[in-house]
Amino acid sequence: MTGHIPRDDREVRLLLDSGRVPEANMLFDEVVARVPTAGGDRWRRATVLVHRAVVAWRLGRIPLALELAAEGWTEFDNARPSGTAAAQTLGMLGYLLESIGHKRAAQDMLRLSVHVAREAGHPHTLAHCLQRLGGALNFRALDSPPGAARAMYAESRGLLEEGLGLVHEGYVHRALLAAYGRSLAGVGELTRAEETARQVMGLAEVSEDRWGLAVGNWVLATVRQAQGELTEARTMGSRAVAEAERINDSNLLRQFSSDLADICAELGDHVGEATALRRTVRAGRKAVETLQEGLAQALEQRRLAVQAQRVAMAAQEAAARDPLTGLANRLGLERAAPHLLERTAARGRLPWLVLVDVDWFKGVNDESGHAAGDAALREIAQLLRRECRTDDLVARWAGDEFVVLLVDVSEDRPDAGPVVAERIRSAVDHHDWTMVLGNIRHPTVSIGVAAGPAKLDQLFAAADIALYRAKRHGRNRVEVHPPLAGSAEADHPSAPAGLG
Numbered sequence: 001m002t003g004h005i006p007r008d009d010r011e012v013r014l015l016l017d018s019g020r021v022p023e024a025n026m027l028f029d030e031v032v033a034r035v036p037t038a039g040g041d042r043w044r045r046a047t048v049l050v051h052r053a054v055v056a057w058r059l060g061r062i063p064l065a066l067e068l069a070a071e072g073w074t075e076f077d078n079a080r081p082s083g084t085a086a087a088q089t090l091g092m093l094g095y096l097l098e099s100i101g102h103k104r105a106a107q108d109m110l111r112l113s114v115h116v117a118r119e120a121g122h123p124h125t126l127a128h129c130l131q132r133l134g135g136a137l138n139f140r141a142l143d144s145p146p147g148a149a150r151a152m153y154a155e156s157r158g159l160l161e162e163g164l165g166l167v168h169e170g171y172v173h174r175a176l177l178a179a180y181g182r183s184l185a186g187v188g189e190l191t192r193a194e195e196t197a198r199q200v201m202g203l204a205e206v207s208e209d210r211w212g213l214a215v216g217n218w219v220l221a222t223v224r225q226a227q228g229e230l231t232e233a234r235t236m237g238s239r240a241v242a243e244a245e246r247i248n249d250s251n252l253l254r255q256f257s258s259d260l261a262d263i264c265a266e267l268g269d270h271v272g273e274a275t276a277l278r279r280t281v282r283a284g285r286k287a288v289e290t291l292q293e294g295l296a297q298a299l300e301q302r303r304l305a306v307q308a309q310r311v312a313m314a315a316q317e318a319a320a321r322d323p324l325t326g327l328a329n330r331l332g333l334e335r336a337a338p339h340l341l342e343r344t345a346a347r348g349r350l351p352w353l354v355l356v357d358v359d360w361f362k363g364v365n366d367e368s369g370h371a372a373g374d375a376a377l378r379e380i381a382q383l384l385r386r387e388c389r390t391d392d393l394v395a396r397w398a399g400d401e402f403v404v405l406l407v408d409v410s411e412d413r414p415d416a417g418p419v420v421a422e423r424i425r426s427a428v429d430h431h432d433w434t435m436v437l438g439n440i441r442h443p444t445v446s447i448g449v450a451a452g453p454a455k456l457d458q459l460f461a462a463a464d465i466a467l468y469r470a471k472r473h474g475r476n477r478v479e480v481h482p483p484l485a486g487s488a489e490a491d492h493p494s495a496p497a498g499l500g
Contacts, residue, residue: 004047004085006036012055017171017211019246025059032056032064043085046072050092057099058248069096084125087117091129098136099251110136114159123166130163131172135179141186142255153186174203178215185222194223211252214243218256221263230267237263241279253279324374325381328395333403336393337456344407344453351407351452352417355463356384356424358400359444359475367440375436376443380428387423403460417449421478429476444476 008031015024036048049072056065072089081090090113097106110133117126134156141152160180167173181196197219204212217240224233237260244252257279264272320332328336344351358364358380365373377400384394384402393405404424406416413419425445433442448467450459466481473479 004044004088005051006031006034006048009048009051009055013051016055016058017247018208019210019243021059021246021248024055028052028055028059032068043081043083043089047085047089047092048072050089050096054092054096057096060248065096069093081112081116082119084117084120084122087113087120087122087125087129090116091132094136095132098139103136103140107133107136107140124172127163127166127176128172130159130166131176131179134160134163134183135175138179138182138186139255150187153183157183157187171207171209174200174207174209174212177203178212178219181216181219182222185219185226188226190223190226193219197223210243210247211249214240214247214249214252214256217243218252218259221259225259225263225266230263233263234260234267234269234272237276241276322396325378325396327381327384327402328393330395330397333393333395333397333405334456337405340393340405340407341452341454341456341459347408349408350414350416351405351454351459352420353450353452353456353459353463354404354406354417354421354424355397355448355450355460355467356380356402356404356421356445357447357467357471359446359471360441361400361443363441364437364443368437372437376433379431379433379436380443380445383427383431384424387420387427405456405459417451418478418480421447421449425476425478446470446475447478449478449480 008027012024012028012031015021015027032052036045049068053065053068053072056062056068073093081087090109094106094109094113097103097109110129113129114126114133117129120126137152137156137159141149141156144152157180160176160183163176164173164180167176177196177200181193181200184190184193184196197216200212200219201216204210204216217236221233221236221240224230224236237256240256241253241260244256257276260279261273261276264270264276320328320335322329322332341351358377361373361376364376377396380402381394381396384404388394388404388406391408393403393407395403395405397403404420406420425447428443428445431442437443446467448463448465448470450462450466452459454462462481466479469481470477470479
């Protein structure tokens with residue numbers, strides 16, 4: 001782990017474990033101001049972030065802890081975890097989830113960390129991951145029925161023995177020994193548990209490791225309680241609680257105070273029991289407040305995420321909408337059309353494309369100005385909406401051209417496209433334009449209509465041929481491609497155009 005965590009980050013943790021909380025807080029402020037780099041290992045940055053999250057949690061800086069943990073955790077969304085840094089990150093995340101109370105997820109994460117560490121083949125990393133998993137199993141056993149608890153202690157003992165065979169000094173070795181002592185006590189090997197606890201405490205004294213002293217005293221208290229030596233158990237339990245308070249570890253404090261209360265109750269020491277229970281309640285209240293603060297932050301983050309999603313969706317919608325008319329624009333049509341055409345074809349229905357072009361629109365702009373021309377286009381957009389169904393897609397294609405895509409047309413309406421097109425033409429032709437354009441020549445529309453099933457570009461090309469024919473035949477009219485049977489164009493496809 002030391003190869004992945006910067007020296008100052010490690011120093012903060014050592015200050016915490018030695019009970020120098022104010023100093024740890026001051027140094028941590030300097031540490032978190034530095035952005036960690038990945039170096040040669042893509043997981044290294046995640047390791048540093050999650051290590052800082054664990055420290056922030058111990059310091060009671062909950063929002064920061066959750067923020068750092070979430071940032072580090074996202075690395076695992078991108079690739080399969082591998083290597084020593086990934087194993088350490090998973091182990092620390094598991095520890096953090098265990099502290100929060102998310103125990104099922106924590107154990108899954110801790111087991112995965114051991115698996116990744118085994119694959120990495122790094123003894124020190126594997127030992128540390130085994131220590132975290134073994135310690136978590138010990139704490140899980142405390143809340144389990146006797147049969148299940150003994151099985152958990154036995155599994156923990158096996159994992160911790162494996163870890164102790166890999167490292168023989170340093171912080172990880174002490175942590176392994178401490179957890180190993182508790183697992184020995186859990187399976188009834190009280191003499192070995194006491195020997196191990198005293199070994200831990202001797203090493204912890206030399207290293208100024210108050211975490212080791214806290215756990216060592218706790219193991220001794222457990223052993224003495226099991227041996228019926230309750231007065232000594234109370235003394236050891238009180239020392240464990242005091243050390244847990246000094247290192248600001250609310251998880252240890254909650255468990256140690258609860259165990260001390262049980263010892264005092266067996267002794268008939270009701271004052272001691274009440275004091276220990278108050279400590280348990282305080283530690284529990286802190287855990288609840290921690291979770292509440294975390295939930296509040298998660299809710300705020302979710303609110304911001306939804307807000308950002310809405311802004312992004314609004315931007316997407318704005319990009320696909322014509323600002324003048326409020327209709328879909330060319331981009332909006334091209335985005336929506338494939339899905340609408342596919343859905344219509346899947347239902348065995350016939351889609352129609354209606355291509356609308358305003359006649360002599362340049363004259364409107366020239367005589368009344370562009371503001372009047374824009375007003376005329378908005379009026380035509382309103383008329384198109386009025387004459388079409390809600391499910392139909394109405395778009396401004398470009399300039400004075402509009403497109404209507406009729407979808408899911410009923411089978412008993414084979415002429416729906418020409419019928420709707422004629423309604424549009426008539427609505428524009430008979431509209432009262434006086435308020436918008438005064439007494440100048442009022443606009444009309446020429447319309448080309450084509451039916452599918454086909455792709456949008458094929459439908460558009462066919463409707464464009466029909467529109468050109470409508471223009472040649474005098475404008476203010478509807479033409480269908482291919483021409484309807486019996487029409488003049490069908491009988492004489494090369495007939496000269498008459499401009500009306």
